[in-house]
Amino acid sequence: MMSRLDPAEIEQTKLLANALDRASTACFTVGIATPLAGYAYSLAVFSTLSTLRMTVTLTAWFLGAIALHYRARRILRRLA
Numbered sequence: 001m002m003s004r005l006d007p008a009e010i011e012q013t014k015l016l017a018n019a020l021d022r023a024s025t026a027c028f029t030v031g032i033a034t035p036l037a038g039y040a041y042s043l044a045v046f047s048t049l050s051t052l053r054m055t056v057t058l059t060a061w062f063l064g065a066i067a068l069h070y071r072a073r074r075i076l077r078r079l080a
Contacts, residue, residue: 005079013079017072024068031061 005013035058038046046054 010079013075017075020068020072020075024065024072027061027065027068031064032058 035046035054039049039054049057
């Protein structure tokens with residue numbers, strides 16, 4: 001089914017989807033890559049966390065990143 005959006009609405013939709021996808025990348029960087037790097041380099045704030053707490057936190061950030069990325073894909077699918 002072809003969308004009936006005018007060119008400005010199409011560009012706004014793309015902009016929204018891109019913003020959500022960048023937010024998912026930021027969630028991954030802030031919530032997963034940074035703590036893992038801190039843990040790997042034995043920074044005090046990360047090395048004192050329990051394994052369970054670290055696992056729960058990483059999982060929550062990862063699921064948030066996936067949810068934002070999936071939402072962006074769904075938004076773009078409306079343009080097809």
